[in-house]
């Protein structure tokens with residue numbers, strides 16, 4: 712297995728031509744959810760989630776609170792419950808305009824990095840966009856591994872391939888379900904830096920249970936807590952992403968978020 716390549720972030724940084732998809736400007740998405748009930752248990756209730764156009768919205772919360780369910784409702788994997796609605800800023804349906812990235816890389820083990828990027832094109836019967844695939848592989852710093860199979864790469868490298876494959880779709884809206892949670896701390900930190908650069912102008916919902924990740928990447932952060940779960944008011948940290956954990960503001964937000972996650976009010980802490 713190849714060691715994670717420490718130079719990739721430099722490679723991406725020096726790249727002036729980060730792929731910005733032409734066409735659709737950032738799309739805002741609004742989910743208004745009455746309630747979500749599984750087996751008689753109300754998981755989510757009276758919830759309004761706004762994804763601002765071209766921004767990364769982080770949804771943070773403890774395990775089992777209902778984060779992935781929200782993402783699955785937006786993706787259409789869970790039917791939209793009654794009295795609930797999803798609207799977009801341009802009034803069009805979300806269908807065909809979403810891409811999804813999971814904590815598992817979901818790469819095809821028998822295909823090269825390059826072919827993993829082209830699989831979406833091929834499945835849709837499109838002409839494979841080889842130039843775009845090569846540019847994305849370069850942006851995630853994997854040119855040397857273009858023709859390698861995923862099982863010869865480290866976990867961080869495979870998630871970089873998965874990120875490139877997600878961006879290959881050119882969707883304006885990305886749903887990311889704990890995409891970096893299986894990685895070690897430093898690999899995760901580097902990938903967050905890379906993602907901050909490559910996700911510019913996309914409307915992103917990023918699910919995480921890591922407050923550090925939310926603070927590094929979130930333009931807007933919501934904490935989901937309770938049973939049934941409700942959203943906190945929006946937290947909008949100052950400074951551009953990726954934020955530096957050494958910042959004073961970062962640690963203040965971190966402790967406020969931890970307080971909310973612990974189910975306490977900030978006044979009581």
Ligand SMILES: Nc1ncnc2c1ncn2[C@@H]1O[C@H](COP(=O)(O)OP(=O)(O)OP(=O)(O)O)[C@@H](O)[C@H]1O
Pocket residue numbers: 749750754772773774775776777778779780781920
């Ligand atoms: N299809 C389903 N049928 C029944 N219960 C479900 C279903 N999907 C999720 N649940 C339950 O709903 C609750 C919320 O699940 P969800 O996966 O949305 O939580 P989560 O916050 O994303 O958790 P994690 O961080 O562990 O992934 C959990 O108790 C889960 O067991």
